[in-house]
Amino acid sequence: MRLKNILIVVDDIEKSRRFYHDLFGLDMVLDNDGNMILTEGLVLQDKKIWKKFLEKDIIAESNACELYFEERDLEAFVQKLEKLYPSIKYVNRLMTHSWGQKVIRFYDPDGNLIEVGTPMERSEKH
DSSP: OOOOOEEEEESOHHHHHHHHHHHHOOOEEEEOSSEEEEGGGEEEEEHHHHHHHHTSOOOTTOOSOEEEEEOSOHHHHHHHHHHHOTTOEEEEEEEEOTTSOEEEEEEOTTSOEEEEEOOOOOOOOO
16 A cells, blocks of 8 residues: 545645645646645645535644655745745744754645755665
């Protein structure tokens, strides 16, 4: 078994599609009227459809999970973020962890938490 997709709930699919394309280069794979699949397995789900399906409230900025991206030139990414989305809400601005990784955390327009960090060297055993 393998994980196929990650679904996030959004108010305006087209606005969110542009956001994820502008910042992360994700493109639309399939638009299924209220459910849009982007490259890298990210699915945008219309909030009205999701709420009706679940019959539960949707809580923005719940901080229960995050989307994590890696970017080698994090300073250039931050400049692009500030230029394209100047009113973005930050959790933490660009910082460096004690282990040397640079990260930034912010919310997408719908309150989904995003972290972008510099790649970490992985010591994988084969």
